[in-house]
Every structure is written in C-alpha cells, then in structure tokens.
Amino acid sequence: xxxxxxxxxxxxxxxxxxxxxxxxxxxxxxxxxxxxxxxxxxxxxxxxxxxxxxxxxxxxxxxxxxxxxxxxxxxxxxxxxxxxxxxxxxxxxxxxxxxxxxxxxxxxxxxxxxxxxxxxxxxxxxxxxxxxxxxxxxxxxxxxxxxxxxxxxxxxxxxxxxxxxxxxxxxxxxxxxxxxxxxxxxxxxxxxxxxxxxxxxxxxxxxxxxxxxxxxxxxxxxxxxx
Numbered sequence: 001x002x003x004x005x006x007x008x009x010x011x012x013x014x015x016x017x018x019x020x021x022x023x024x025x026x027x028x029x030x031x032x033x034x035x036x037x038x039x040x041x042x043x044x045x046x047x048x049x050x051x052x053x054x055x056x057x058x059x060x061x062x063x064x065x066x067x068x069x070x071x072x073x074x075x076x077x078x079x080x081x082x083x084x085x086x087x088x089x090x091x092x093x094x095x096x097x098x099x100x101x102x103x104x105x106x107x108x109x110x111x112x113x114x115x116x117x118x119x120x121x122x123x124x125x126x127x128x129x130x131x132x133x134x135x136x137x138x139x140x141x142x143x144x145x146x147x148x149x150x151x152x153x154x155x156x157x158x159x160x161x162x163x164x165x166x167x168x169x170x171x172x173x174x175x176x177x178x179x180x181x182x183x184x185x186x187x188x189x190x191x192x193x194x195x196x197x198x199x200x201x202x203x204x205x206x207x208x209x210x211x212x213x214x215x216x217x218x219x220x221x222x223x224x225x226x
Contacts, residue, residue, distance in 0.1 A: 002039040005075040006064055010046035010083050025079040032077060032108035041073055061094075068103055076105045081114055088132050165203060165222060174200060178219060179226050188216040188223065195219075 007029045011021040022045070033040060044060040044067075064076070076098065078084050084105065085091035098105050098115045105115040166175050177200070181191045192214035202212050 002037050003075060004041040004073050005033065005038045005077050006067065006073055007040050007043045007077045008046070008061065008064060008083065009043065009079070010049060010058075010060075012049065012086075025083065028079045029077045029108045032106070032111070038075070038077070040077075042067065065097070065101075068101055074103050076103055077108050078105065078114075080107050080109045081112075082137075084114065164225070166225070171203065175222055175226055178222055182223055188219040191219045192216050 007026075009022055009025045009029075026043075029040070032038065044064040046058055046060040049058050049060075067073070068076075081091065085094055095105060095115045103115065104113060106112070107114055166172050174195075178191055178195070181194060186194065195214040200214070202214060202218065204212055206212060
C-alpha cells in the first residue's frame with residue numbers, strides 16, 4: 001500500500017510562475033514518490049510568495065496545515081529545504097510546528113528528513129546548515145539584483161514599475177490611432193468615446209470582472225507622451 005503524502009511547491013516571484021520552477025519541483029517530488037512507494041494525495045502551490053514569510057502569510061501553507069489537522073496524512077514532500085523557507089528562523093518555526101503535529105517533512109531532492117527530532121544533533125546540524133546556506137544564497141542574490149537595478153536606473157532613469165503604454169505592437173497601433181484621431185481635430189473626450197464605441201480596449205480589458213473603458217485623462221496622457 002502506498003503512503004499518502006502532501007506536496008508543497010513554491011516560487012518567490014510572480015515572474016517565476018510561468019517558468020520551470022513548478023515543473024522542476026513536481027518532477028523531483030514525483031521521482032521521490034516512485035522510488036519510495038508514495039502517492040501524492042494533494043498538491044499545495046504557493047504562487048509568487050517569499051520564503052521569508054511565515055505560515056500565516058502564505059495561503060497554500062496555511063491551507064496545508066489545516067488539511068493535516070483533519071486527516072491521516074503524516075508526510076509532506078518539498079523539492080528542497082528552501083522551498084519551505086529561505087529564512088533559517090522561519091524554517092525552524094515551521095518545522096517545529098510540523099513536528100508538533102507528528103508530520104515528517106522530506107526534501108525530495110536528497111531524501112533528507114527536514115523535521116528530524118531535535119535530539120538527533122547530527123541531522124539537526126545538517127538541516128540547519130542547509131537552511132543557512134539557502135538564506136545566504138538568497139541574500140547574495142538580492143544584493144546582486146539590487147545592484148543591477150541601481151545600474152540600470154542610473155543609465156536609463158527607470159528600472160522597475162509598470163512598463164509605459166506602447167511597449168507592445170497592439171498598444172503602438174492604438175497610439176497611432178489616437179494620434180490620427182487627434183489630427184482629425186478630435187479632443188480627448190471625443191477620442192475616448194470613439195475608442196469605446198469601436199471596441200478598442202485599454203491595456204487591462206477587464207478589472208474586478210468588469211469591462212474597462214477609455215477616459216479623457218488616459219487619452220490626454222498618451223497624446224502628451226506621443
């Protein structure tokens with residue numbers, strides 16, 4: 001009979017959601033299950049959530065803790081220790097909570113029991129070293145990214161934030177259309193009404209489930225930049 005397990009997947013940035021992070025984590029966990037006669041009962045996925053946040057700030061992790069309280073699953077699989085937490089203190093707090101619930105947490109990549117009892121000093125030391133290395137790597141990465149952003153901002157005057165309207169081909173076509181309407185003598189109010197009437201939508205076609213519309217200030221800003 002296969003052991004029922006939960007899997008926990010996490011990427012820290014919104015830009016990583018469509019990358020190879022989730023497929024890689026799933027593959028690693030599934031490989032562990034094949035080799036250890038386990039079956040994934042439920043997968044908990046954290047989309048773009050930092051590993052320095054505790055359980056209360058992570059929707060999927062909170063949901064998993066609630067699920068563990070209400071059934072007989074006692075094994076959780078993560079790809080590596082850093083998927084659970086990047087911060088050493090947060091990692092220890094979370095693992096203590098798992099131990100209190102009688103749940104074992106395994107790093108599928110190396111088969112290490114991350115939740116090993118504190119009286120096993122050697123395994124505890126290995127776990128803490130792995131967490132500390134992960135935390136150090138994260139700090140180094142953050143420092144490098146910050147330095148890169150500063151260099152880009154100094155060179156171009158802009159680095160982060162939402163890209164200006166007109167960065168895609170459809171948006172450039174809309175700008176050309178707005179400019180053409182302006183050359184015909186139409187003011188921003190008339191242009192916005194025409195765009196709405198002809199079905200041309202702003203960048204965000206919907207917001208809060210409702211269709212968005214053009215407004216004169218939006219058109220005026222585009223004309224000023226153009």
